[in-house]
Amino acid sequence: MIKNKNIFVILILSILFVGCTDVIDPADENIRDQNSTYNEPNFGLGLLTQGYTRIPTNGYNFSEVATDDAVSNDVSNGFLRLATGQWTASNNAADRWTSCFSGIQYMNIVLTEADKMTFAEDPIIDKLFKERIKGEAYGLRALFMFNLLQSHAGWVNGKLMGVPIYSEVLNKDSNFNVPRQDFNTCVAQIYKDVDSAAVRLPLNYRDIVNESDIPARYLAINATVGAYNRTMGLRYLGLVSGIIVKAIRSQTSLMAASPAFADGTANGSNETWANAAKHAAEVIAFKGGLTGLPTDFNSGVAWYRNTSQINGLTAGSNPPEVLWRAGTSNNNDLEREHFPPSLFGNGRVNPTQNFVDAFYANNGYPITHPSSNYNQNSPYANRDPRLAEFVNYHGRTAGVTNAQINMATGTQDPVNKVLTSTRTGYYMRKLLRQDVNYNPSGRNTQLHYRPRIRYTEMYLNYAEAANEAWGAVSDPEGYGYTAYDIIKVIRKRAMNLNTDPYLESIKNDKDAMRELIRNERRLELSFEGFRFWDLRRWKVPFSKLTEDAKGITVSGTLNAPVYSTPATVENRAYQNHMYYGPIPYLETLKFTNLLQNDLWNN
Template identity: 50%
Template sequence: MKMNINFKVGFIIASLVLFTSCADMFDPALENIQNKDRLLERPDMVQGLLLNAYLRIPTNSFSFSEVATDDAVTNDLNSGLLNTGVGQWASDYNPLDQWTNSQSAIQYLNEMLSVVENSEFAANPVVNQMFINRMKGETYGLRALFMYYLLRSHAGVADGVLMGVPILLEPQTANSDFNIPRATFESCMQQLYSDIDKAIELLPDNYVNISNTSMMPVLYRDLGAETGEYNRVFGDDAKQLVSGRIVRAIRTQAALLAASPAFNLDNNQAKWADAATFASGMISEIGGLSGLDPNGVTWYNNVSMIENLGAGDNPSEILWRGSVGGPSNNLEQQNFPPTLFGNGRVNPSQNLVDAFPMANGYPISNPSSGYSGETPYTNRDPRLRQFILVNGSTAGPLNRTINTAQDSDTNDGLNKVETSTRTGYYMRKLLRQDVNLDPVANTGQRHLQPRIRYTEIFLIYAEAANEAFGPMSSGSFGFSAYDVIKAIRARAGVGTENGDAYLESIRSDQDAMRQLIRNERRLELSFEGFRFWDLRRWRANLTESVRGMRILNQNNYSSINVENRVFRDHMIYGPIPYSEMLKFNALQQNTGW
C-alpha cells in the first residue's frame, strides 16, 4: 500500500500526463514538478486528480473474467484468468485484484477533497461554488464506486467476522500511519452509503441544459444561479461525468452485493428490500416496464444508433458509459474466428449454450421444450445466435459461414490451431460484424463501452424483489419480479408464441423463479464481467467443469470436457494481497488464504 500512496502531489500530476494520453486537456503542458501550492493555482491540475480516478474505473474495458467460470474458456494459455479458473490464484497471484487500483483511486479522490474547496475554477463566485460542488459530488460518488469494487474483490470472513477493507477518508502522506486494520463489511457499506448521500446532495440527477430556473435543483436556485451559469457547470457539456442518477445506480449495485448470501450471513431480508427499493426507483423514473429498451439486447451492434450517437449522449439501454472513441478493431482482433483474421480468444462453453432456453421459453431439459440433441441450435432463444457463434453461423462483413466442427476444413474448427476454439464456439456478443480485419481491406468501427446498463438495474430489481417479497408481489412499486422477467424474455423473443408457458408455470414458485432470474442474468449480462462475481455472491456451484461440443460429419454432436474448474470453499471471497499482509500486521487475511 505504501508504495502506491507515499507520493507528492506534484509527482501525481506529472505522471497523470504521461500515462493518460490526455495532455490535450491541459493547456499549456504541465511542468515536470509541481508542489501543492502550485496545484491550488492551477484548477486544471486539481481536475487532474479527479480524472485519474475516472481512468481507473474497472469497467473502462472488458475483463472477460467469464473465462474463469463455467461460461467460457480462453485459447490464450498464458492467461492469468485461465489460471484463476483452475484454482491457481493466491494472495500473491490474483489476476482479479482491485486492492492497488481502487486504493490508489481513493487516494487521488481524498487528495481532491482536501484541495477542491480552495481552488478557483471561475471568477464568478456563484459559478465557482457550483464547480466546487459538482467536483465534490463526483468525488464522493467515485469514492463510493471504488469502495464497491474493493468490497466485491476483497471483503470476506476473517476470524469468523465478515470484514471489509480499511476505510481511508484523508489523503495519506509519507508521515501517515499505513498500518490500518480492516473495517467490518457493514462499516464499509455505511461509509459507501454516506458518500452516496453526499454526492446526491450536490449533483443533479442528469447533466442537461435547462431553459428556466424552475428546472434547477433547489440548492443552486437558492445559491442565486442564473440559467446560463447553471448550464455552464451542469449542462450538456458535463454528460458522462458522475451524476445523481449514476450515483444512485452505484448504490443499487452495492445494495445487491450486501444482500447476497455471501455478504448477508444472517439473511437479513431488509437488505433485499433495500436493493429492490433502490432499483425500483430508477426503473420508475424511465417509465417502469415500458422503459426497457426494445433494442437493448443488441446494444453493442445497433449500428445506426451507435454511428449517430451525439456527443455525450446515451442510447436508452445505457445508463452510463465510457467514451465511444474513434474506429477500432481491438475487440474483433482478439475474438473473431481465425478465418476472419481474429485470435478467437473467448470461447463460450457448452454450459452457457445449454443455459439458453428454447424459443418457447422452456429450458432444454424440460420435456415440453421440444429440444433435440440432433439439431441442438434449432428453435432456440434468439439470443443464442446473437451472443454466440455456433457451428454454421455467419459472421463478419462478408457473412462468412463459420465451421467449428472437429473435421472442419478451416482453422475455425475445434482445436485446429492455437487461435481456434477449444469449445466449438466463438463469442459474437460485443463484436461489430462490419469490422474487417483483412490486411488488404482493414477497417474499424465505433464501439460502445457501457459502465452500467439499465437491463442490469431491471435484473437487480427482479432478484431482490423475489427474495424480499416473492415473485408476484408488486408492493408499492407497480411491477413484480415476475413482471420484469416476463418483459425481458418477451423483448428477447422468448415465449412470445405461447404466452411464455414455462414462466407462467413457475410464477408463484420463489425457488424456481430464483433460478430463472439468475439464468436470465447469466444470459443478458454474458461476457460483460458479471458471472465470476455472481457465482461467488450466490455461493453457487463453482466446480462445474467447462464443456464443449465436438461435431463430426456436420450431424454427429457429442459433449466434451474442456477444462476443470477447481474451487475451495475459501475462494468465495478474494484474498488480501500477500504483499500487504507482509507490510502491515494490523490487516487480517480472509480465512483460507
C-alpha cells in the first residue's frame, strides 16, 4: 500500500497520540492518552487538515512538458524524463499512489473516530460539526480515489482494473496484500462517497436567515438557524462542499466515459456519455446555467492576473470563474521559475510550436483553413487573443517595464542562448502576473492563487459529453443548452466574435465538433495539468501521443524578424501501453496480489 506496514503503524499511532504533528517522528513528551484527544476539537480538525494538504491540485506540476504543448529547459524535470523514454514503474513523475492512499487513510480515521470526538458542549451543534466533518472526509476520499484511478487504473489480462479499496482504518494487524478492485467498482465507490458527502454538506457555505433554509436532515435533529450558521455557515468557505463533491463526480464520470476506459467491451467501464453530461449539468445548474459562465475575458480567461478580483479575495471566497481554490500566496515563485531570463526568470516551461499553432485566427478559423488569412511571415498577427495572453513570443511585451521579448538578437532570450533560455522560441506567460518585478534591484511580490476546480472545466465537461451522447445541437434532457451553445459562449469570450462562421459550419458534424471541443479544452485549461491526462483518456492515435515537440528560431532583428520553419525540439518516446500509468514497482514486489498493468515491468 503506502510503503510498508510500519508506516501505517506510525501513521495511526502518531495521529491517535500526537494529534496533527509530524507523523514520522513524534516527540515523546507530546504523547497523551488517546481518549483525552476526543475532547479537543482541534484533534479532529487536524486529521482532516492532513487530507487537505494532500490534494494533488494544491500546486502546479506542469505535466504539459510531457505532451505536445511544452518542453522544459530543466534537464532534471521529472515529466521531461518521463516523456523522453525514462518512464518506468519505479520512476514515475505522475505517481500519486503514496500521497493519495495516505490521504484515504487519514479520512478513514476521521470517519471512524469523528463520532467519538466532542466539538461543542451543545449536543445539536456537536452533531452538526460531526456531520460536516464526515461529509468533508467522504468528499476528500472520493477526490483521492479519482486521482488514483487517473494515475494508476489500467488493463490487466483483458480486464480494466482500478486500485485496492480501503474503507476501514488500517493497523498493524490489517491484511495489506489485497488485490485491486475492478475499475467499475472503484468508480461506484467514488459515487457512493460523493452521495455520502452531499447528504451531509451544504451545497455551498453561506449564512442563512430562515429556518426553511435548513436541510430536512438537520431540522429533524432540531437544528436552529444559529446552530446551522455556526457549523455550516459562511465562515467555512473553502472547505469541501456539496457542489465541490458534485464537481468531483463530474470529473470522474467524464474520465470513466472516455474511450481509454469505456472501450465497448464487457470488461471496460460501464459509464456513459449521457451520465457524464448529467453530472456536469448538475454543477452548471448551480452556477446558473449557460448564463452563469463568466463572459468577460479578464474574469474567464485571464483570471490569474485579474488584480481587482484577486486583491478582493477574502478567506475561502472565489472569483466568478472559480468553483474551488487553494489559499492565496504572496510570492513570486511562478515568475521566478517561468519569466524569460531577460526578466530574471528561469524560463522553465517552453510552449511548443504545436501549441501555438492550435490557436485560431481572430475570426475563429483554424490557421490551416483558407479563410483564416494566416500569414506565416507574420505569425502572431490577427490571432486568437488567448495566444498573446498565454504565450510570450518574439516582440511580445512583458513584465513591469513592458519590455519587448527579443528572440532574434537578445542577449538571453533567444533559443538556447543561455541555460535558462527557451528551447522552442516561446516562454509560458499564462499564470504569471506581469506586475511582478523579479529584478534583484527592485523585487516585489503579488498575490496568487491556485484553482482546484474552475467552472470553465465543468462547462467543457458538459460540451464534450453532450456532443458524444447526442451531438452538438441536441438537448434531449432539457438542460436548456447544448454543447454548441457552450462552445459558442467560450469562443465569443475569447475572441469577441459577433459571428462565428467556422463554428456554424461544423456544428452538425459530430467528429469536427469533437476536435473543436478538445482544442478549446486544450487552450482554456492549458498549463493547469489537464493535457497529459486528456490525451490518454481520449486514447488519441499513437502518432498523436508521440508527436514531436516542435519549435522555431528567429533571426533578423527585433523589428524585422525572420521565422524559421518549425523543427523538432524533442522526441516523445512513449510506448503503446503508456496510455495508462503503472502501479509502483516496489508495491508489486511487496504484495503478490497487487497485479501490475499490462506491459509495465519496472
